[in-house]
Amino acid sequence: MKLPLKFAQILQVLPFFDSTVDRWAIEARMLRLLIFLWIFAGLAVLFSASYPEADLLRNDGWHYFKQQLLWVLIGLLMFNGIVHLPLRTTMKLGTVGLFITLAMLYFTYITGTKVNDATRWIALGPVLIQPSELIKPFLVLQAAQLFGHWQRTSWQKRLGWLAVFLLALAGILMQPSLSVTALCGITLWMMALGAGLPSWQMIGSALLGVGAAVSSVAFRDYQRRRVMSFLDPWPVQAGDGYQLVQSLLAVGSGGLGGAGFGLSQQKMFLPIQYTDFIFAIFAEEFGFVGSIALILLVMIFGTLGLRIAAKCKDPVVRLVALGSTVLIVMQSFLNIGVATGVLPTTGLPFPFMSYGGNAMLASLAVAAFLIRAAREMSSAEVIAFPRKFDSSSHTDGDKSMVKSTRLHRAREF
Numbered sequence: 001m002k003l004p005l006k007f008a009q010i011l012q013v014l015p016f017f018d019s020t021v022d023r024w025a026i027e028a029r030m031l032r033l034l035i036f037l038w039i040f041a042g043l044a045v046l047f048s049a050s051y052p053e054a055d056l057l058r059n060d061g062w063h064y065f066k067q068q069l070l071w072v073l074i075g076l077l078m079f080n081g082i083v084h085l086p087l088r089t090t091m092k093l094g095t096v097g098l099f100i101t102l103a104m105l106y107f108t109y110i111t112g113t114k115v116n117d118a119t120r121w122i123a124l125g126p127v128l129i130q131p132s133e134l135i136k137p138f139l140v141l142q143a144a145q146l147f148g149h150w151q152r153t154s155w156q157k158r159l160g161w162l163a164v165f166l167l168a169l170a171g172i173l174m175q176p177s178l179s180v181t182a183l184c185g186i187t188l189w190m191m192a193l194g195a196g197l198p199s200w201q202m203i204g205s206a207l208l209g210v211g212a213a214v215s216s217v218a219f220r221d222y223q224r225r226r227v228m229s230f231l232d233p234w235p236v237q238a239g240d241g242y243q244l245v246q247s248l249l250a251v252g253s254g255g256l257g258g259a260g261f262g263l264s265q266q267k268m269f270l271p272i273q274y275t276d277f278i279f280a281i282f283a284e285e286f287g288f289v290g291s292i293a294l295i296l297l298v299m300i301f302g303t304l305g306l307r308i309a310a311k312c313k314d315p316v317v318r319l320v321a322l323g324s325t326v327l328i329v330m331q332s333f334l335n336i337g338v339a340t341g342v343l344p345t346t347g348l349p350f351p352f353m354s355y356g357g358n359a360m361l362a363s364l365a366v367a368a369f370l371i372r373a374a375r376e377m378s379s380a381e382v383i384a385f386p387r388k389f390d391s392s393s394h395t396d397g398d399k400s401m402v403k404s405t406r407l408h409r410a411r412e413f
Contacts (some may be wrong), residue, residue, distance in 0.1 A: 010283040015080040015270065018380040027308050028083075028374035034301055035367050039072060041294075042353035048262045050274035050355060056107055064274060064355050071357035075364035082368035087317060090369070094141035102164070103137055104131040105171040120175045125216070132172045132180050133358035136187075137365040139168060140323040143188050147195035148316035169212075179217050179346030183331055185209045191323045230344040243277065246270040247339050250280040251291075258287030275354045277346050295336070302329040305370055312377040321373035325367045 015036075021029055047065040055061035082090060092145050108119050108131060121128040146153065146161045149231050163186060168358055173181040189209065193202055225240045233248075234239030250266035253259065264284045267273045283291045305325025312318035335350040337343035349356055351363040 009158050014084075018080065020084075024371075024376050025377065027311075028243060028302050028371045028378075030370050031301070031304055031367070031374060034297065034304070035364075035371075037295060038301075038326055038352045042350075043068060043072065044261070045278060045282050045285075045353055046274055046355055048264065048285060049267050049278050051262075053274070067357070068355055068360070071360045074357075075361045079364045079368045082365060083375070084373045085372070087320060087369070087372055090372070091141050091145055091316075094138050095145075098135065098138035098142050098164070098168075100170070101131050101135040102168055104129065105135060105168065106274050107131075108175065120177060127249050127357075130356070132175060132356040133175055133356070133362045135168055135172075136327060136362045137183060137369065139165065139184055139188065140191070140320065140366060142368065142392055143191045144316050144319035144323060147197065148314075148319050149194050150195055150197060156351065173212065173216060176216065176220060178213060179334065179348040181216075182209075182213060183327070183334065185350065186217065186330060187323055187327045190326045191319050194309070194322045195319055227344050230341065233341070244341055244345055247277050247280040248341055249341055250277075250284040254287040254291070256288050256291055258283075258285050263284055272347075275349055276335070278350050278390040279336050279338055280352075283339070298329055298332045301325075303378075305329070308370065308374045308377055312373060314376070317373050317376050321377070324370040324373070327366050328363060328370075397407060 003009070011274040017063075021032065024032075043065065046068055047062070050064035051061040052063075054063040058064075063141070104122060108122055111122065120132055123129075142161065143165070146158070150158070167179050169185055172184065186209075189202070189205060192205070217227060229236050229240035230244060233244040235241070236243040243402050246266055246269050250264065250270055253266060262285070264281050266284055267281050270277055270280060279291075279294075282294065286293075286406050302325055305321060305328075309318050309325065312321055331348060331351055334343060334346070335354075338348065349359040352360070376413055
């Protein structure tokens with residue numbers, strides 16, 4: 001049955017009914033399916049992990065699931081818009097977005113809402129805005145522009161943008177949020193490494209980052225206690241080690257095949273089980289086999305992302321693909337590391353799974369950048385070099401080159 005034209009046009013706004021997908025590169029199509037699978041699995045796990053607490057505190061076991069579903073729908077509309085917008089256009093909007101979210105980041109210190117001893121949110125009625133999450137996609141876009149044109153950028157401009165990045169990282173660190181600061185800092189560092197910046201600059205920036213992390217732990221008592229409890233949580237399982245011990249019990253209880261969907265027992269005791277420790281609930285319900293399957297999903301995502309970055313001809317597009325891949329994959333493994341006791345306990349959500357509208361929007365935006373990079377990976381910036389022939393033929397040649405370049409850039413993959 002053929003749908004009416006207007007209704008079919010409305011459906012195009014939703015990514016599930018996008019009729020242009022067949023013309024995308026194979027990597028872009030695979031990523032799209034992978035992200036949808038990841039989101040659907042995440043919604044199911046979130047429902048299971050959050051139901052008891054939502055039923056107890058909200059008198060509605062579906063509360064957090066319904067909230068997350070709304071953010072997923074909003075995020076998918078944004079996702080569909082980004083994958084159809086040229087990256088050059090998105091980057092122009094991204095510069096404005098970076099300064100807006102940076103201002104919001106520091107605005108939290110004036111009128112922010114304090115939750116769990118951290119001031120990371122701005123309350124807009126019932127909605128909590130978390131600038132430290134929303135700034136992530138804009139950092140990726142701006143870093144790609146800066147490092148992609150590093151050799152052709154003046155020292156004044158380089159220092160100016162590096163100062164903006166440092167302000168962003170410092171603003172996140174002071175909230176305090178060491179994990180998000182580390183994630184953003186490592187992502188920026190990996191993008192600079194991928195751009196081929198000099199080794200002395202890379203070593204210097206790495207030492208600066210390590211020094212900032214050590215100083216933060218040294219001067220903040222609660223962070224120091226977390227590190228000590230991470231080393232051996234069992235003696236302090238009634239205090240600072242409580243979250244990690246409950247998470248380890250959940251992971252260990254899963255065994256090989258898991259307790260079954262919805263049958264986790266530790267979600268009754270594990271704090272923030274549907275946000276930072278959602279992997280522990282997943283591991284308990286789906287066991288070792290399910291955990292390996294989820295890790296493989298993340299690794300496939302990372303492999304596709306690196307493949308796209310390697311095939312990109314434009315250096316800026318390549319860095320967008322690299323930064324997007326590093327951000328999502330590293331955040332996933334950091335979350336898993338915390339839940340399994342490999343890393344100190346930190347507040348970092350699992351992409352596309354943990355509850356939170358800000359994190360969902362940021363993850364979908366970054367994933368959309370990667371798919372858009374896959375669609376543009378065969379385009380390249382062509383630079384005209386002067387040739388020795390008469391002025392008339394030189395003019396015609398330049399016009400022909402410019403026309404060819406424009407056609408090449410406009411081509412969709």
